[in-house]
Amino acid sequence: MATAESVYHREFPVRGGDFAKAGSVACEIKELLKDLGLAPAAVRRTAIVAYEAEMNVIMYAREAKMALTVSPEVIRLTIDDSGPGIPDVELAMTEGYSTATAEMRELGFGAGMGLPNIKKNADEFAIDSEVGRGTRLDVVIRTNGHVTP
Amino acid sequence: MTLSDLANRLELRVHTTGAPLDRPVGGGYASDLLSDVIGHARKDELWVTMQVHPNIVAVAVLKELAGIVLVGGRLPAEETLAKAEQEKIPILGTPLGTFELAGRLYALGIKGS
Numbered sequence: 215m216a217t218a219e220s221v222y223h224r225e226f227p228v229r230g231g232d233f234a235k236a237g238s239v240a241c242e243i244k245e246l247l248k249d250l251g252l253a254p255a256a257v258r259r260t261a262i263v264a265y266e267a268e269m270n271v272i273m274y275a276r277e278a279k280m281a282l283t284v285s286p287e288v289i290r291l292t293i294d295d296s297g298p299g300i301p302d303v304e305l306a307m308t309e310g311y312s313t314a315t316a317e318m319r320e321l322g323f324g325a326g327m328g329l330p331n332i333k334k335n336a337d338e339f340a341i342d343s344e345v346g347r348g349t350r351l352d353v354v355i356r357t358n359g360h361v362t363p
Numbered sequence: 364m365t366l367s368d369l370a371n372r373l374e375l376r377v378h379t380t381g382a383p384l385d386r387p388v389g390g391g392y393a394s395d396l397l398s399d400v401i402g403h404a405r406k407d408e409l410w411v412t413m414q415v416h417p418n419i420v421a422v423a424v425l426k427e428l429a430g431i432v433l434v435g436g437r438l439p440a441e442e443t444l445a446k447a448e449q450e451k452i453p454i455l456g457t458p459l460g461t462f463e464l465a466g467r468l469y470a471l472g473i474k475g476s
């Protein structure tokens with residue numbers, strides 16, 4: 215149970231191309247936050263952010279480190295990948311834009327809604343990407359935030 | 364209305380054996396695009412889709428959906444079923460297409476949000 219002083223921190227490795235385990239980090243984070251006794255809406259929003267970020271690493275990046283930090287007021291997720299980077303971040307943030315392959319689309323990926331979903335569920339959102347280096351997402355979710363997931 | 368009420372009324376096949384069917388269904392959402400479901404479906408809704416691979420279970424868990432109905436006679440992949448049993452997400456099926464099933468659900472009071 216989270217107390218006023220306690221801060222929880224944990225890092226999760228995410229491996230690109232690992233479709234069999236897709237979504238497992240997000241599900242684990244969701245269970246963890248539930249066990250910490252956080253507000254259900256904040257848990258759902260964080261789980262959605264984790265899921266979309268995890269899927270993007272699996273589809274487009276080589277590997278990533280997902281870091282979760284929890285205090286009673288604020289949940290922070292940072293996802294740091296060593297993938298190819300995003301050439302045009304503004305375009306990538308546009309709903310409907312996707313470079314998903316035909317196989318990915320057949321499985322229901324590639325709506326071009328992942329990054330917009332992350333932004334929609336975040337109270338604070340930052341994306342930083344460099345071609346050839348990778349992409350970093352920094353997301354803050356306030357446990358008393360107003361967004362409905 | 365619960366999932367088992369709907370399964371009876373619409374002759375849906377229940378693929379899972381252990382997942383709860385007594386949960387009230389709060390509405391419905393139909394889509395084959397996972398991020399669309401993540402973005403727009405609501406907790407406790409029934410998800411109507413053609414997708415059968417394991418990731419649908421993760422989406423249903425994360426969104427706390429009441430269950431998944433596979434349309435067009437599609438069967439869940441083996442790993443999908445295993446994961447659904449483990450996560451207690453009910454998976455049902457029907458030979459009907461999306462449009463027809465959505466219409467029948469709507470007529471029974473299961474609406475979109």
Ligand SMILES: Nc1ncnc2c1ncn2[C@@H]1O[C@H](COP(=O)(O)OP(=O)(O)OP(=O)(O)O)[C@@H](O)[C@H]1O
Pocket residue numbers: 266270271273274275295297298299300306307311312313314322323324325326327328329330349397398399
């Ligand atoms: N971590 C990443 N590394 C490299 N490119 C990325 C990464 N995340 C997103 N992108 C690029 O941004 C585009 C948009 O991403 P977004 O998550 O919004 O949609 P999508 O993954 O294509 O489809 P969806 O998430 O709806 O299944 C992707 O198609 C891809 O080109």
Ligand SMILES: [Mg+2]
Pocket residue numbers: 266269270327328329398
């Ligand atoms: Mg995506």
